[in-house]
Amino acid sequence: MKRVIGFILGLCFIVFAALQYNDPDAAVWVAVYLIAAAFCFLAAYGKASRPLLIIACVVAAAGAV
Numbered sequence: 001m002k003r004v005i006g007f008i009l010g011l012c013f014i015v016f017a018a019l020q021y022n023d024p025d026a027a028v029w030v031a032v033y034l035i036a037a038a039f040c041f042l043a044a045y046g047k048a049s050r051p052l053l054i055i056a057c058v059v060a061a062a063g064a065v
Contacts, residue, residue, distance in 0.1 A: 003045065010037045010040035013034070017033035017034050
């Protein structure tokens, strides 16, 4: 089930990235969504390392602030 959910979420993030073409800062949001998609696919197949995920969470939190 984890693999299916990760794959579906990864596809959703790819679609979200594709929908950002008309945004003024599209490059930023496309990169954010594609990185999220990559992490979904990596997590779905058990290839994501814990330190890499922690770094991504810290960067995302810093970006949110």
